[in-house]
Amino acid sequence: MNYFTYSLCALACIPHAAAAEIEISDFAENVVTHVLLHELAHAIFRELDVPILSNEEAQADAFATFYVTQYLKDEAPDIILARANSWLFEDSEVSPQDYDHKGEHPLDVRRAYQTLCLFYGADPAEYSGYVDFAGFSERDLAECSDTAPDQFAAWTGIVEDLQQQGGRASIEVIYGEGPMASAFMETGLLEKVAEIAATLPWENGGITLHFDHCDRGAFWSRTQRTILLCDDYVARFIEQGAAL
Numbered sequence: 172m173n174y175f176t177y178s179l180c181a182l183a184c185i186p187h188a189a190a191a192e193i194e195i196s197d198f199a200e201n202v203v204t205h206v207l208l209h210e211l212a213h214a215i216f217r218e219l220d221v222p223i224l225s226n227e228e229a230q231a232d233a234f235a236t237f238y239v240t241q242y243l244k245d246e247a248p249d250i251i252l253a254r255a256n257s258w259l260f261e262d263s264e265v266s267p268q269d270y271d272h273k274g275e276h277p278l279d280v281r282r283a284y285q286t287l288c289l290f291y292g293a294d295p296a297e298y299s300g301y302v303d304f305a306g307f308s309e310r311d312l313a314e315c316s317d318t319a320p321d322q323f324a325a326w327t328g329i330v331e332d333l334q335q336q337g338g339r340a341s342i343e344v345i346y347g348e349g350p351m352a353s354a355f356m357e358t359g360l361l362e363k364v365a366e367i368a369a370t371l372p373w374e375n376g377g378i379t380l381h382f383d384h385c386d387r388g389a390f391w392s393r394t395q396r397t398i399l400l401c402d403d404y405v406a407r408f409i410e411q412g413a414a415l
């Protein structure tokens with residue numbers, strides 16, 4: 172059974188020279204996986220009445236990390252380390268005196284360490300070696316081990332409750348035209364997230380996952396019920412991966 176439908180731009184399906192030269196690195200693919208799950212979290216919170224009990228951005232990061240460590244275990248270290256290193260890279264490009272303390276997003280450096288903390292706490296025995304580079308103190312790690320199981324138990328309850336209600340709508344996947352469309356399509360990331368979304372009980376019709384040639388990063392649009400991922404964001408992560 173097909174759980175999601177496609178709307179493919181005809182032009183995007185035609186390989187051409189520019190597209191053939193773009194390679195989506197493993198680093199970029201891993202960062203984008205966490206990014207898409209973060210945006211899916213916004214959709215879930217807003218459409219499926221999941222309580223938002225604190226900063227929504229931090230809660231969306233926590234959902235993405237929960238999902239990766241519980242449902243994508245084989246890939247978890249690569250995805251989490253790529254996402255954390257991407258945030259640390261972005262933090263390194265901002266002087267602390269220019270930090271935005273008033274915006275809705277926690278600082279990149281905090282997002283990196285909080286994500287690594289939750290990852291470690293998901294399975295300290297398995298993941299301790301992966302977070303050595305972050306320099307957590309023993310007390311930090313003890314607190315990560317203490318909080319992660321409670322967070323994950325809460326997420327598991329919410330996700331399993333939603334999944335038991337079953338998928339109710341098709342998830343549309345759209346690729347706009349652009350120099351990266353073919354290369355990004357080959358990663359299958361939108362389809363992967365669409366499969367996850369298809370298990371959830373969207374009440375007002377399905378949602379759309381849309382990759383396009385644009386410069387607005389990634390976001391969930393409540394009015395359009397769409398997660399938009401722009402190719403400029405993927406390009407940024409390809410550059411970061413090459414620089415690290």
Ligand SMILES: [Zn+2]
Pocket residue numbers: 209210213228231
């Ligand atoms: Zn967000």
